[in-house]
Amino acid sequence: MLKPLSLFAVCFITLWFVSSETALQAEDKAKSYFLIGNSLTWDTAPSLLDGDVQWHVDCGKSLPYIMAHPEMPCVKTSTLWPQALQEKQYDLISVQSHYGATLDEDLATISKWVEMQPGATFIIHTGWARSETRAKEYASKETSGKMQHSPAYINALLAALQKKYPDRKFKQTHAIDLLDQVNADIENNKAPFDEITDIYRDAIHMKTDTGRYLMHNAMRHAMGQPRSDKGYEKVDPQVKQYLNQVLDTLK
Numbered sequence: 001m002l003k004p005l006s007l008f009a010v011c012f013i014t015l016w017f018v019s020s021e022t023a024l025q026a027e028d029k030a031k032s033y034f035l036i037g038n039s040l041t042w043d044t045a046p047s048l049l050d051g052d053v054q055w056h057v058d059c060g061k062s063l064p065y066i067m068a069h070p071e072m073p074c075v076k077t078s079t080l081w082p083q084a085l086q087e088k089q090y091d092l093i094s095v096q097s098h099y100g101a102t103l104d105e106d107l108a109t110i111s112k113w114v115e116m117q118p119g120a121t122f123i124i125h126t127g128w129a130r131s132e133t134r135a136k137e138y139a140s141k142e143t144s145g146k147m148q149h150s151p152a153y154i155n156a157l158l159a160a161l162q163k164k165y166p167d168r169k170f171k172q173t174h175a176i177d178l179l180d181q182v183n184a185d186i187e188n189n190k191a192p193f194d195e196i197t198d199i200y201r202d203a204i205h206m207k208t209d210t211g212r213y214l215m216h217n218a219m220r221h222a223m224g225q226p227r228s229d230k231g232y233e234k235v236d237p238q239v240k241q242y243l244n245q246v247l248d249t250l251k
Contacts, residue, residue, distance in 0.1 A: 032088065033223060036066060036081055036113070037096025039074075040127040043206045044173075044219040047077075048231045054079040062101040062147070063109045085116045092223050093117055094173070096125040097157065101147045107160050114165055122161070123222045124172040126154050128179050130204045131197045138180050149176050173222045174250055175215055181246050182214075192239050209235050214243050221250050 032052040035041050039059045046055045058066050059074035066073075070080050084090075095113065097106050114122060129137040129149040137148040143156040154172055161170050182199065185191035193199060199211035206212045213232045220227060227247065229240065 031091040033092050033094070034079075034081075034084055034090045035094040035096075035125070035219075036063070037094070037125055037127070038062075038066075038098055039205060040098070040175075040215075041094065041096045041125055042075060043212055043215050044125065045212060045216040045231060046219075048216060048228070049220065049223065050225050050228075054084055056081040056084065060098075062098045062105075063095060064101050064105045067109045067112065081113075085113060090117055090120050092123060093120045094123040094125045094219065094222070096127050097147050097154070098127055099147055102145065103143055103147070103153065103157055103160065106147065106157055107164070110157075110161060111164060114161070114168060121169045121171065123219075124154060124158060124161075124170065125219065125222075126173055126176045128176050128204075131200045132203065134179065134196065135183070138176060151176065171222050173215075173218045175218050178214055178218055178246055178249075181249055185242075185246070192236075192242050208232075210239060210243070213240065214246065217243075217247050218250070221247065 030051065033049060033054070035044070035046050035053070035055040035057070037057060038061050039057070041055065042057045046053055055075070056066065056070065056073055056078045057075035066081070070082055073080070093113065095110055101109075110122065127149055128134065134149070137150050140148050140150045141152045142148065143153050147153060154176070158170050158172060179196065182191055182193070183196045186193055186195060199207050199214070201207040201211070206215055209232065213229070213235050216232070217227050227244070229235065232240070
């Protein structure tokens with residue numbers, strides 16, 4: 001028969017777990033993050049992420065354009081990517097594909113950044129489509145033409161990157177999958193919205209109190225950060241509970 005633990009042993013084990021958890025939290029906060037993309041990256045609220053975070057955000061632009069024209073991004077708090085990636089090695093880097101680029105162009109552009117940052121995990125932020133074309137893009141299996149916000153395109157891009165860099169780690173935010181889940185729930189009367197446009201604030205961007213909460217925490221999940229409602233304290237509790245259930249579907 002096993003003997004019960006002494007009070008000393010219980011206290012020691014408790015302190016060990018607490019100190020280990022504190023050490024892990026400190027390690028996460030010490031990590032550095034860099035995000036490259038347009039306003040759909042900005043909709044993930046980079047400034048609310050944990051740790052050492054910088055970004056290069058240029059509105060409406062694709063990755064090849066951002067690489068070729070880094071001088072004047074629309075978000076003035078940006079750290080220009082040539083300066084950032086040459087002066088510092090980051091732990092995680094998010095890059096966002098967008099309209100206008102082909103898969104080969106995205107692959108070539110991201111590859112240059114991968115080679116500049118040999119120790120970084122790269123995250124493909126999927127962005128998302130305009131609400132009007134979201135369903136059609138999501139269902140598309142085409143990968144040879146211009147970028148579409150579809151699992152087929154993102155998976156093909158990730159597969160090409162992994163083949164080219166077999167020893168590197170690549171992830172994605174699954175933002176397009178989360179939106180499709182919300183849409184499916186709306187159609188089955190399982191969501192607190194009437195239509196998918198309820199979480200859009202215009203043709204393509206997310207509302208602050210709904211869509212942005214979802215996308216911010218999708219980015220946190222991809223970066224290994226815990227879910228957070230910092231900056232979103234006024235989101236309706238029932239809506240937040242539903243959005244958390246959607247986020248729970250992420251692997």
